[in-house]
Amino acid sequence: MTRVISILFWLSLAAVLAFITLPLLVVVAASFSPTATVTFQPFEWTFRWYGDLLSNRWLDPFLTSLKIATVVAATSGVLGLLAAYCIVYERLPGSDVLMSYLLSPLSVPQIVKGVAIVLFLSMIGFQGFLGTPALIAAHVVLALPFVTRMVATSLANFDANLDRAAQILGAGKLQRIRHVLLPMIKPGVLSGVTFAFIISFNNIPLSVFLVRPGDSTLPITVINYLEYSLDPVMAAVNVASMAFILVVIFLFEKIGGFSAQIHGGSK
Amino acid sequence: MSSLALDSSPPRTRRRFTGWFSYLALSPSLVVLAIFFALPMGIMIGMSFADPQTLSPTLDNYHRFLTDGLSLAGFCRTAIMSLLVAVCVTALGYPVAYFLARSRTRWRAVVFALALSPELAGVVLRTYGWLIILEDRGFINDVLLYLGLIASPLPLSKNLFAVVVGLTHVVLPFGILSLMTSIQGIDPNLERAAQMLGASRLSVIRFIVLPLSVPGIVSSMLIAFTMAASAYATPALLGGAGFKVLATMIYEQVLFYINWPFASVMAISLLVMMLAISFAGVRYESRRRLRTAGAKGDN
Numbered sequence: 200m201t202r203v204i205s206i207l208f209w210l211s212l213a214a215v216l217a218f219i220t221l222p223l224l225v226v227v228a229a230s231f232s233p234t235a236t237v238t239f240q241p242f243e244w245t246f247r248w249y250g251d252l253l254s255n256r257w258l259d260p261f262l263t264s265l266k267i268a269t270v271v272a273a274t275s276g277v278l279g280l281l282a283a284y285c286i287v288y289e290r291l292p293g294s295d296v297l298m299s300y301l302l303s304p305l306s307v308p309q310i311v312k313g314v315a316i317v318l319f320l321s322m323i324g325f326q327g328f329l330g331t332p333a334l335i336a337a338h339v340v341l342a343l344p345f346v347t348r349m350v351a352t353s354l355a356n357f358d359a360n361l362d363r364a365a366q367i368l369g370a371g372k373l374q375r376i377r378h379v380l381l382p383m384i385k386p387g388v389l390s391g392v393t394f395a396f397i398i399s400f401n402n403i404p405l406s407v408f409l410v411r412p413g414d415s416t417l418p419i420t421v422i423n424y425l426e427y428s429l430d431p432v433m434a435a436v437n438v439a440s441m442a443f444i445l446v447v448i449f450l451f452e453k454i455g456g457f458s459a460q461i462h463g464g465s466k
Numbered sequence: 467m468s469s470l471a472l473d474s475s476p477p478r479t480r481r482r483f484t485g486w487f488s489y490l491a492l493s494p495s496l497v498v499l500a501i502f503f504a505l506p507m508g509i510m511i512g513m514s515f516a517d518p519q520t521l522s523p524t525l526d527n528y529h530r531f532l533t534d535g536l537s538l539a540g541f542c543r544t545a546i547m548s549l550l551v552a553v554c555v556t557a558l559g560y561p562v563a564y565f566l567a568r569s570r571t572r573w574r575a576v577v578f579a580l581a582l583s584p585e586l587a588g589v590v591l592r593t594y595g596w597l598i599i600l601e602d603r604g605f606i607n608d609v610l611l612y613l614g615l616i617a618s619p620l621p622l623s624k625n626l627f628a629v630v631v632g633l634t635h636v637v638l639p640f641g642i643l644s645l646m647t648s649i650q651g652i653d654p655n656l657e658r659a660a661q662m663l664g665a666s667r668l669s670v671i672r673f674i675v676l677p678l679s680v681p682g683i684v685s686s687m688l689i690a691f692t693m694a695a696s697a698y699a700t701p702a703l704l705g706g707a708g709f710k711v712l713a714t715m716i717y718e719q720v721l722f723y724i725n726w727p728f729a730s731v732m733a734i735s736l737l738v739m740m741l742a743i744s745f746a747g748v749r750y751e752s753r754r755r756l757r758t759a760g761a762k763g764d765n
Contacts, residue, residue, distance in 0.1 A: 201666060201667050204666075204667045204668050205667065208561060211561045212561045212562060212565055212577075215558045215559075215561060215562050215638075216562070216577065216580050216581070218558065218635070219580060219581060219583075219584055219635065219638060220580060220583075220584075221595070221599065222584075222591075222592050222594075222595025222596050222598075222599060222635060223583070223584060223587055223591070223592070223595060224595075225595045225598050225599055225605060226591055226592075226594055226595040226598070229598055278494050278495045278498065279495070281491040281492065281494070281495065282491075282492055282495040282496075284491065285488040285489075285491050285492040286492070289488045291485075291488050291489070291492070297492070297496075300496070300499070301495060301496075301499065303499075303503075304499065304503050306740070306741065306744060307503075307507070307737060307740075308692075308695070308696030308713075308736055308737065308740055309696060309698070310696060310698050310713045310716055310717070310733070310736070311510075311696075311716075311733040311734075311736055311737050312503065312506075312507075314510060314716060314720055314729055314730065314733045315503075315506035315507050315509065315510040315733070316502060316506050317720065318506065318509060318510055318513060318726055318729075318730070319502075319505060319506035319509050319510075321726075322509055336498075336502045337502065339498060339502070340498065340499060340502045340503050343495060343498065343499065347495070397586075401588040401589065401590075403589060403590070403698055403699040404696070404697075404698040404699070404713070407698065407717065408717075408720060408721075418588065418589075418590050418699075421590050421594075422590055422699055422702065422703060425590075425593075425594060425597070425703055426702075426703070426706075429594075429597060429598065429601070433594060434594065434598075437587075437588070437590060437591035437594055438591070440588065440591070441586065441587045441588065441591055444586055444588070445586060448586070
């Protein structure tokens, strides 16, 4: 009986893991297949679709997404760092209220935020703002609460005795921030910035309202295309964009991101 | 969030300088959120009370939402779909979470990476994968036709089934994480004790692990429900015109019918659904805290 149950447990575990990995494997396989349909029969491998990626059709939206995500990551990183510093470290009066105000966008679904922003822009007659500027503004609103929360968490874990020790040894305020506080919370800030980059780069529900023909992000271009065609070039686009995200994570990790945090960088 | 403010207590010097400087440093965030979040939300709520033609104040949009049949049906479809996703995510995530919480072997790292890797792939890639698998000439139909088990392709896409499968896949990593945290909090000695007293593996799960992980089950269901209800890309691609949810209906109202007031009403209905679910979660959590605090007080 016990044996049967443990076999069932392992089977269910394997089934769930297969369910998780299946669509990813299928997309990778499709990106090398000559036709859009993935069959279990052997097919000729081709790299043709990856060659097609270098056309303007895919490069332009990729560069737009890259530009937007970079600006969003930098802006929300700086704003989130300043906001979390003031609220958690300086403990301004009313910090609880300020913090819940800064985190309030988290409780509103993205699609609702998207409607509100595009409605607002058309009310004040700023339709020309659609495209990159509106996307940047909306993605900052989306990313800022996440960054603020991540930085606030690492600030809350920051040992204030280190700060006191530096002060006793005669360090000024700016010196303490520069040489004690910032190095200690760097992993939190970097993971916040990476996260902001990824949610901007992959975003759909907000972007879908704010793009403009000729000024569209990569994921939106892809889903508009997918609505009427399952062209295998889409698989290549998706695999390439996932590889790009992995490279971004790897780079930030190299600068000293998450694993430092996991392995007790701040605690 | 209040706990965040309590932990660090930096030395208090030169308050006057830090006072105005802090407000100055904080102001960009406050202003950005005011202009691009608070103000638009206010305008949207105001717009929901405006007549689509004349913009004069009216309750007609809400009346239409409740009576035209289609909108309320979309609302219910969204709720049912999200509930199904919540159940699937929790049921599928539980064995993985249990393994991750209890395993001490090196397979743990492998399973952990496999379980969370889809999160890096983005929603479009995964949804595209499910499109290839589920469409009429897709992978599953292809295999079944080849084996001669079916005569014509099964309708696997553009319906509730496809959307639930796709969304379950999107949300599963979050469900696994929250279940894992909860199971890790259960003392493994309880399971050992029960086993030593002769309980079978099944009754250990049934009477020890499951009851103690109820908070994790609740939070995994809440996360899954809210993520599913507000998802856009997966229902748009896997459901299409055959299975419309609030998110895709809102998109239609904005970009095809250009009916701002009605789009606002639909967006508000989605927001209300989310807030109701989150409120239920917060209430459950605070009552549980009270109960456990009371139980500890008795000892």
